[in-house]
Amino acid sequence: MIRIRRRPSKKKAKGHFRAAQQNPSHNTLLSKNLEENTQFFSSLYEESSDVVFRSFVVGKKGATIIYIEGLSDTQKLDEQVLETLLDKNEFDETDFLLSIKNRLPISNIKKISTFSTCIDSIANGSPVLLIDGFEEAFSLGLVKFEKRSIEEPQAEGSIRGPREGFTESLGVNTSLLRRIIKDPALKMKTVHVGKYTKTKVVISYIKGLVDKTLIEEIENRLNRIQIDGVLESGYIEQFIEDNPYSPFPQLLYTERPDVVCANLLEGRAVLMIDGTPFSLVAPVSFFSLFQSQEDYYERFWMGTFVRTLRFLFLAVSLFLPSVYVAITTFHQEMVPTDLLLSLASSREGVPFPAIVEAIMMEIAFEALREAGIRLPKQVGSAVSIVGALVIGQAAVQAGIVSAPMIIIVSITGIASFMVPRYSIGLAIRMLRFPIIILAGFLGLVGVMLALILIIIHLSTLRSFGTPYLGPISTQQKNWMQDTFIRSPLWKMNTRPRLTGEYNAVRQGANLKPGPNKSGE
Amino acid sequence: MLEKGKISTLQMEFMIIPAIIATGVLSIPSISGKYARHDMWMTPIVGSIIGFITVYIVWKLHQLFPKLTPFQYSEKILGKVVGRIFSLFLIFFFLHDTGIVIRQYSDFITSNVMRETPSVVFSISITFVSALAVRGGIEVIARSAVICTTIFLCVSLVLLLLIKDVEVSYMLPILEDGLLPVMKGALVHTAWFSEFFLLAFIYPFINTRGKGLKSGMKASLYVMLLLLYFHLFVLTILEVSAVNQLYPVHSIIRSISVFGFFENFEIIITASWVLGNFIKVSVFLYVANLGIAQLFGLSNYQITVFPLSLLLVLLSYWDIPNIVGLVDFLTKIQPFYFILVQTVFPLFLLIIAFARRKRSESR
Numbered sequence: 054m055i056r057i058r059r060r061p062s063k064k065k066a067k068g069h070f071r072a073a074q075q076n077p078s079h080n081t082l083l084s085k086n087l088e089e090n091t092q093f094f095s096s097l098y099e100e101s102s103d104v105v106f107r108s109f110v111v112g113k114k115g116a117t118i119i120y121i122e123g124l125s126d127t128q129k130l131d132e133q134v135l136e137t138l139l140d141k142n143e144f145d146e147t148d149f150l151l152s153i154k155n156r157l158p159i160s161n162i163k164k165i166s167t168f169s170t171c172i173d174s175i176a177n178g179s180p181v182l183l184i185d186g187f188e189e190a191f192s193l194g195l196v197k198f199e200k201r202s203i204e205e206p207q208a209e210g211s212i213r214g215p216r217e218g219f220t221e222s223l224g225v226n227t228s229l230l231r232r233i234i235k236d237p238a239l240k241m242k243t244v245h246v247g248k249y250t251k252t253k254v255v256i257s258y259i260k261g262l263v264d265k266t267l268i269e270e271i272e273n274r275l276n277r278i279q280i281d282g283v284l285e286s287g288y289i290e291q292f293i294e295d296n297p298y299s300p301f302p303q304l305l306y307t308e309r310p311d312v313v314c315a316n317l318l319e320g321r322a323v324l325m326i327d328g329t330p331f332s333l334v335a336p337v338s339f340f341s342l343f344q345s346q347e348d349y350y351e352r353f354w355m356g357t358f359v360r361t362l363r364f365l366f367l368a369v370s371l372f373l374p375s376v377y378v379a380i381t382t383f384h385q386e387m388v389p390t391d392l393l394l395s396l397a398s399s400r401e402g403v404p405f406p407a408i409v410e411a412i413m414m415e416i417a418f419e420a421l422r423e424a425g426i427r428l429p430k431q432v433g434s435a436v437s438i439v440g441a442l443v444i445g446q447a448a449v450q451a452g453i454v455s456a457p458m459i460i461i462v463s464i465t466g467i468a469s470f471m472v473p474r475y476s477i478g479l480a481i482r483m484l485r486f487p488i489i490i491l492a493g494f495l496g497l498v499g500v501m502l503a504l505i506l507i508i509i510h511l512s513t514l515r516s517f518g519t520p521y522l523g524p525i526s527t528q529q530k531n532w533m534q535d536t537f538i539r540s541p542l543w544k545m546n547t548r549p550r551l552t553g554e555y556n557a558v559r560q561g562a563n564l565k566p567g568p569n570k571s572g573e
Numbered sequence: 574m575l576e577k578g579k580i581s582t583l584q585m586e587f588m589i590i591p592a593i594i595a596t597g598v599l600s601i602p603s604i605s606g607k608y609a610r611h612d613m614w615m616t617p618i619v620g621s622i623i624g625f626i627t628v629y630i631v632w633k634l635h636q637l638f639p640k641l642t643p644f645q646y647s648e649k650i651l652g653k654v655v656g657r658i659f660s661l662f663l664i665f666f667f668l669h670d671t672g673i674v675i676r677q678y679s680d681f682i683t684s685n686v687m688r689e690t691p692s693v694v695f696s697i698s699i700t701f702v703s704a705l706a707v708r709g710g711i712e713v714i715a716r717s718a719v720i721c722t723t724i725f726l727c728v729s730l731v732l733l734l735l736i737k738d739v740e741v742s743y744m745l746p747i748l749e750d751g752l753l754p755v756m757k758g759a760l761v762h763t764a765w766f767s768e769f770f771l772l773a774f775i776y777p778f779i780n781t782r783g784k785g786l787k788s789g790m791k792a793s794l795y796v797m798l799l800l801l802y803f804h805l806f807v808l809t810i811l812e813v814s815a816v817n818q819l820y821p822v823h824s825i826i827r828s829i830s831v832f833g834f835f836e837n838f839e840i841i842i843t844a845s846w847v848l849g850n851f852i853k854v855s856v857f858l859y860v861a862n863l864g865i866a867q868l869f870g871l872s873n874y875q876i877t878v879f880p881l882s883l884l885l886v887l888l889s890y891w892d893i894p895n896i897v898g899l900v901d902f903l904t905k906i907q908p909f910y911f912i913l914v915q916t917v918f919p920l921f922l923l924i925i926a927f928a929r930r931k932r933s934e935s936r
Contacts, residue, residue: 380840383687387837496687497840498695501847505702505721512716513709526584526716 060450080169087115091518093168094119104175109135111153112144115185119171124178126197133158134182134193138460150187161194176251183316200225206308208475213350223253223327229310230257234317242268244275246289250282253327254289257313262320262548262556266325267517271335286331289324293335295515301474301485302517304340305334312346320556321547336517336551340525340536345473348539356539363471364537370481371507374411375492375500377461381407381457383496402452408456408493414462415485417444422466517552541565575866575874578712579780583790588718589792591725591770592856594799595849597821599766601800602807604904606816609758613815614747614808619755619801620762624793624917630919632786635776639928643773643919644867650926659918660868666914667861670768671886672888673902674857675700678850679889680896685823686843696886699847702880703854708864711778714855721848726802728845729799730805731838734829745811760908762800763916769793770915774860819896858882905918928932 084090091106098104098119107118112477116138120130137156145152156164159180165171166189171181178196203225206218219226220423227241242256256271274293283289286306307313308330313323316334324333343363348356380387381396388396403410421440425433445463448454465485484507491499514521524532529550534540547557554573580588605616610691638646643663648656651715666765687695748755776785809830815821823839830836843901862881868873893899 057815077605194921202682313890387840389834389836392834491867495690495694495698496688497844498682498698498847501844502698505717505851506705509702509706509713512706512713520712520716522720523718526719 060368064485080167081185082167083190084190085186085188086444087117087183090190091117091119094171097172107135107392109139111138111184112146112149115147115161117183119175119183120180121175121178124196124198125180126195129159129195129197130193134195136181137549150184150189150191151510153184154191157191157193159193159195164189164193165192166190173251193552200460208556209307209312209346209473211309211345211347213309214346215309217310217331219310219325219332221295221328223255223325226310226325226330226332227255227257228520229316230235230313233257233310233372238262239317242272244272244372245281246275246278247282250284250328252283252322253281255325255387257317258322258327259317259320262318262321264320264555267322267336267551268518269333271324275313275324282324283328284331285329286324286326289326290333295517296513299510299514300480301339301476301511301514301521302342302480302512303335303337303521305337305474306331306476307334308332309346314464315346315349318559320551336519338516338519338523339477339511339521342474342477343472344535344539349542353539353541360537360539362532363473366468367481370465371485372488372500372504374415374485375488375503376462378407378489379492379496379500381563382493393519396457399457400455404453405453406493407458408489410458411461411489412486414444414454418462418466419482423562464547524549574701574712575863575871578710578778578780580711580715580775580778581780582717582784583588585772585775585779585785586788586792587722588775588852588856589769589797590712590716591718591849591852592797593765593796593853594773595725595846595853596674597762597800598803599677599681599820599846600632600900600903601761601765602804603689603816603818604761604900605757605758605804606808606813606821608760609754610813610816611744611746611808612755613758613902614744614801614804615755616758617762617797617804619759620766620800621797622664622766623763623912624766624769625790627919628786628789628793629766630705630775630916630923631770631773632789634773634919634926635785635815637930638925639782640777642777642863642867643922644864646926647893647922649681650922650929655867657689657764660864663865663914664861664868667857667864667883669892670911671854671857671861671885673894674850674853675885676893676899677686678846678854680899681820681823681846682843684896685820686840693886693890696889700851700858700882700886702851702877703858706851706855708878709857711775711859711889715860717855718852721852725750725845725849725852726799728842728896729802729828732802733837734835735806735810735825739806739809740750740812741809743809753840761904762765764903764907764911765913766793766796767911770867770919771856771860773919774863789798819900830851858885869920 055229093110095106103122105118105120105122109116109118117135118130120127120309137158138153144156150164152439153165170192171190174181176193178198179192179194182191182193184190188345200222201220203217203220209218217229219229230239236259236556238260240258240260241547244254245251246254254275256268256275258268271293275289277526278289278292280288280292290302290304290306291297296303299442304324305426317323320338321334324335326332343360345359366483381400385393391507400407405413408467414433417440421436421444424436428436445459449456451460469478469481472481488503491500491503495502511522512520512526520526523529525536531547533547534545534547543560543566546560546562548555548559551559602613605620606613609616634643634646637838638649641649644660647659647663650656651659675696678699679692681690682695683690706717769792772785772789772792779785795861803822805924806825807815809819810825811821818824821841826839826842828840832872858878858881863880865871865877865881893902
């Protein structure tokens with residue numbers, strides 16, 4: 054039995070030849086001598102007080118269990134493994150390993166034969182059982198570590214919709230997906246990234262809906278990454294983007310399983326990273342960053358209305374301060390007379406030109422907002438009081454800033470919260486400043502030039518090969534169904550077209566509900 | 574192939590519509606009104622005939638040489654030497670034309686919106702953003718065009734606020750002096766409608782075969798309807814005095830006043846015209862640039878974009894002394910010059926190509 058098993062393990066060693074050369078001590082096969090093996094591991098884990106070596110005798114043979122405290126279920130290890138092995142019962146000498154395996158009441162038990170797999174198994178929390186006289190060890194699947202329970206997502210709230218959010222542990226997150234999508238076509242490929250963290254990254258997709266080349270491309274980009282560690286999905290995001298210099302996010306991050314599943318069902322791929330509740334969705338378009346899951350859960354009229362509102366406020370948050378600067382500096386004649394009079398009277402005592410005023414106030418607002426996020430919650434209210442009273446009220450009364458400017462800045466601030474995805478909100482916040490400067494120099498023409506520059510940039514941008522402004526600017530079929538408007542679910546018969554292969558039909562035709570339709 | 578991008582027919586329409594009317598809407602009404610007077614609203618209809626003819630000629634040429642631009646097939650039709658000279662001529666023609674467009678745009682902005690800013694600021698800025706778009710290739714121009722044109726056309730709806738001021742009797746009497754003044758007025762339009770020759774450079778990059786003619790004709794129709802829309806409002810609000818205005822459409826938008834509050838829309842419409850002109854300059858610059866790359870066998874067309882746009886800014890000042898000179902050029906030279914190059918020359922190309930094909934078939 055052992056001999057037969059040895060061959061494939063040799064082959065495996067050959068396959069890993071290159072890796073073995075880089076790291077010769079790790080990828081060699083286990084030795085027959087228990088002493089040598091334990092020696093190796095104890096030298097590897099020297100100065101690591103949390104690694105436990107437990108030696109004992111099983112049926113006249115020496116054995117050692119190695120595990121890391123806190124990662125493995127010690128109670129089960131004691132009760133199920135040690136108790137069985139230390140039992141006086143005889144083990145079948147002719148096939149010792151098999152008899153041990155058959156005796157142990159553990160469902161997930163694997164034979165491993167190289168040092169590196171042993172190390173991986175120990176690091177992941179599966180205790181390793183080494184037995185004297187055998188070149189193979191057992192990895193006992195008794196992983197148990199402290200994790201956060203499933204909670205409501207903090208960053209993406211909703212009124213109607215599932216309340217479950219992803220957690221930091223990958224196993225929980227994949228199980229959440231499996232619970233929603235039961236079809237075996239849901240695939241999960243694993244890639245390890247990070248030299249020291251060895252973070253598990255799972256590429257999840259639905260076979261038959263997704264373009265195969267997209268998955269290959271994602272894998273290639275992930276395999277290119279050679280960094281020390283991955284601490285958040287942002288690390289991965291920044292290494293696999295199409296255009297790293299763009300201010301716009303080219304992947305969407307979410308901590309909601311329902312969002313992930315919706316995207317999977319539309320033929321996108323999802324990257325789930327161990328250690329963070331945020332998953333990445335690729336490819337995305339500009340318009341998908343303005344979709345919130347609740348648009349689909351509520352009636353389509355509401356969805357459409359809210360979406361229109363979002364795009365309106367996108368324009369407001371990008372252009373309102375700069376349009377104000379342009380109008381007050383260059384195009385006063387555009388303002389109706391009464392309004393102009395009140396504007397002029399409130400700007401009368403203000404010593405700064407509008408552009409300086411606008412930039413000053415926008416920076417102050419951004420600082421307030423940033424301070425509010427980082428501060429402990431108890432202090433946060435103090436910041437808002439100081440911000441509202443001192444900067445708002447007192448600055449106007451002192452005649453440093455005009456009241457209309459305060460109004461403009463606050464409206465802009467509120468407008469930028471309308472964007473359902475935080476990452477694109479950041480881009481908008483940042484772009485506001487150069488636009489204000491352009492408006493201060495060239496008036497509304499400058500604002501238009503800024504708009505053109507943004508449009509050109511967005512037109513050049515791609516996310517994993519799909520045009521960023523699609524499907525609007527690429528004028529695909531059904532380009533309106535899920536962009537500015539959200540058409541009724543029974544009408545969205547096609548999936549959005551991404552790249553390459555395309556599984557168009559989403560649902561049956563003629564799904565429009567109504568009375569007297571049941572029998573048809 | 575230099576250009577790897579592919580665009581759809583709808584995107585082509587979005588590109589070509591502002592490429593015709595962006596400057597047309599500025600200056601056509603006052604010039605066509607000079608000749609046609611009460612009947613100026615008919616001029617776009619008559620003028621559009623040239624548009625339909627040009628689209629048809631260009632389409633026939635495209636069918637003969639499906640994957641080539643005029644710079645390439647002129648060589649095949651006219652022979653290597655003559656064809657190259659013709660291509661070179663076309664490139665200079667488009668450079669000149671782009672120069673005029675930039676000049677029209679920057680003159681308009683400086684004389685109406687930003688009176689104290691030197692016009693060179695606007696010509697440089699519009700050329701710069703267009704050059705950026707051209708560097709991205711035809712796909713980027715097309716995608717930007719979809720959004721820019723949508724905004725551009727939506728803002729034009731502002732004119733509907735003028736309906737209460739419309740005086741239909743200004744259109745009477747119809748055809749007082751017969752058809753001749755209308756024909757004369759239409760001649761101005763033909764210069765713009767002959768610009769549908771640009772389609773010849775876009776057709777090779779269309780992803781659906783066989784739909785180009787229909788969408789080209791549709792684009793021509795839309796341009797005609799849009800010009801008709803502007804002309805009707807200009808005529809019914811300003812009467813024949815529109816002739817005295819350099820930019821009559823701009824003038825009528827000034828007079829919009831709703832509830833005494835929504836006034837002075839001209840800034841907004843000027844801002845939207847920036848978008849239209851951006852598409853226009855981009856398309857023209859793209860064609861000139863592609864021509865240079867194809868004629869001289871460059872490996873990519875991106876390298877010539879910025880030098881060429883610098884040249885264009887100079888060219889826009891070199892050719893035209895002042896706004897009066899510009900109007901004079903638009904009235905007296907441009908119609909004949911543009912039709913000759915953009916409609917008559919392609920027609921000759923088509924005839925020669927057919928003759929050659931016939932001869933090779935008969936052998």
